Amino acid sequence: MQFDSFDLKPEIVKGIIACGYTTPTPIQEQTLPAALAGRDILGLAQTGTGKTAAFLLPILQRLQDGPRGHVRALIVAPTRELAEQINESAMELGRATKLRSVTVYGGVGKGGQLQQVRRGAEIVIACPGRLLDYLDSKEMQINKVEMLVLDEADQMFDMGFLPAIRRILKYMPGQRQTMFFSATMPQDIRVLANNILINPVTVQIAHQKPAETVTQTLYPVAKHLKPSLLLELMQRHDIGGRTLIFTRTKHGAKGLAQKLEKAGHSADALQGNLSQNRRREVMHNFRTGKVRVLVATDIAARGIDVADISHVINFDMPETPEAYVHRIGRTGRAEKTGMAFSFASRDEQDQVRAIEKLLGKQLEQHQLEGFDYSVPAPPKSAEPQRRPGSRPQSRPSARPGSGGANGKPRAPRSRAASSGANTFGLSPQRQANNNTNNANRAPRRTPSGNR
Numbered sequence: 001m002q003f004d005s006f007d008l009k010p011e012i013v014k015g016i017i018a019c020g021y022t023t024p025t026p027i028q029e030q031t032l033p034a035a036l037a038g039r040d041i042l043g044l045a046q047t048g049t050g051k052t053a054a055f056l057l058p059i060l061q062r063l064q065d066g067p068r069g070h071v072r073a074l075i076v077a078p079t080r081e082l083a084e085q086i087n088e089s090a091m092e093l094g095r096a097t098k099l100r101s102v103t104v105y106g107g108v109g110k111g112g113q114l115q116q117v118r119r120g121a122e123i124v125i126a127c128p129g130r131l132l133d134y135l136d137s138k139e140m141q142i143n144k145v146e147m148l149v150l151d152e153a154d155q156m157f158d159m160g161f162l163p164a165i166r167r168i169l170k171y172m173p174g175q176r177q178t179m180f181f182s183a184t185m186p187q188d189i190r191v192l193a194n195n196i197l198i199n200p201v202t203v204q205i206a207h208q209k210p211a212e213t214v215t216q217t218l219y220p221v222a223k224h225l226k227p228s229l230l231l232e233l234m235q236r237h238d239i240g241g242r243t244l245i246f247t248r249t250k251h252g253a254k255g256l257a258q259k260l261e262k263a264g265h266s267a268d269a270l271q272g273n274l275s276q277n278r279r280r281e282v283m284h285n286f287r288t289g290k291v292r293v294l295v296a297t298d299i300a301a302r303g304i305d306v307a308d309i310s311h312v313i314n315f316d317m318p319e320t321p322e323a324y325v326h327r328i329g330r331t332g333r334a335e336k337t338g339m340a341f342s343f344a345s346r347d348e349q350d351q352v353r354a355i356e357k358l359l360g361k362q363l364e365q366h367q368l369e370g371f372d373y374s375v376p377a378p379p380k381s382a383e384p385q386r387r388p389g390s391r392p393q394s395r396p397s398a399r400p401g402s403g404g405a406n407g408k409p410r411a412p413r414s415r416a417a418s419s420g421a422n423t424f425g426l427s428p429q430r431q432a433n434n435n436t437n438n439a440n441r442a443p444r445r446t447p448s449g450n451r
């Protein structure tokens with residue numbers, strides 16, 4: 001299928017050509033016919049599938065006709081990064097349409113955003129909190145919105161935005177086209193989707209399995225040894241491409257980036273405490289290759305769309321198996337191979353088990369040959385002090401199977417409890433089989449069906 005089968009307006013075709021898209025991705029193939037016909041859409045797709053253009057093209061096509069100078073399309077997204085990325089795509093795809101788009105999110109002054117809205121932007125891309133501020137204070141109206149997109153609905157739910165979204169909906173006309181995208185579809189999200197979509201067309205793109213081009217390896221390791229294992233692995237692996245490392249807390253991201261810098265890596269941290277300008281700078285440096293290693297929390301990294309990430313490292317295991325799939329989906333894109341390393345300490349075994357359940361297979365476990373797993377933990381007083389009030393940045397999810405809901409510590413896995421001090425999780429047989437440094441092993445290349 002080609003883009004010309006969708007009968008898009010010439011200005012929009014120009015945008016597609018400018019972006020360098022030649023053929024629609026599977027999510028675009030499935031979404032475009034129904035969305036262009038005005039149908040509601042329930043889309044199950046992760047970042048990386050091309051979902052942004054799947055909802056932007058129908059918006060641009062519809063808005064190209066009709067009145068200008070007021071908000072006609074609203075896109076609600078969980079993070080500023082994602083809002084900015086959607087806006088960049090809207091500007092590129094829509095350049096020839098002369099439609100105007102504006103981003104709305106907190107952490108920056110209100111003046112500039114409101115000025116752009118008042119100048120007559122037709123497309124608003126907003127995070128829920130700041131948008132609701134503007135609606136409550138009547139600084140902005142969305143009562144003429146014809147098209148609504150909720151992007152990454154599951155993440156908005158995890159971040160506690162559901163009540164805000166429900167209130168935002170009250171400011172909008174009931175008569176509208178709604179497109180609802182989510183990487184996962186837990187029960188609460190399904191209920192929300194059922195409430196707001198009318199007779200939707202469901203499109204689904206391999207939402208719960210990582211690309212087969214990603215080689216996944218699990219490194220069981222005691223918590224205190226994670227930083228040294230990481231440095232050793234990075235050195236031996238001679239990681240040359242872009243590397244994205246995930247930590248559980250903002251504080252952890254910052255500290256780890258500093259450690260990596262000290263060890264001579266070009267690294268930076270992306271976390272919620274940064275000013276908007278600083279976040280932009282960090283992202284820009286990572287995109288352009290000035291910084292090679294980015295340490296991020298799930299929330300800060302949500303929606304990061306950077307091509308050619310060669311390695312994803314789960315320094316801390318994610319709270320949910322869905323987050324794992326999302327994290328490692330950043331590598332192995334577009335048929336390229338990628339590697340995902342996960343460091344799992346004894347108290348993260350529940351997460352490992354949940355991931356393996358979702359994947360339907362055990363993760364391959366490895367030990368780094370020659371790495372001293374027997375170094376004891378430093379005495380409590382010598383451990384770095386946790387900053388008062390530092391908490392995980394992502395809210396623990398209460399999804400079934402995710403374990404550790406409500407922030408309660410997890411019980412160790414029985415598999416872990418029965419084995420050695422630092423190599424827990426490895427059966428003697430698997431240890432023997434895997435007791436090689438696979439770091440320099442060429443990644444397996446398998447054809448990908450879903451990117």
Ligand code: AMP
Nearest residue numbers: 021023024025047048049050051052305
């Ligand atoms: P998304 O899932 O929307 O974040 O898109 C992931 C990446 O795919 C972005 O860099 C898009 O620019 C790119 N992309 C989207 N649609 C296409 C297409 N039809 N052909 C090639 N690349 C695309």
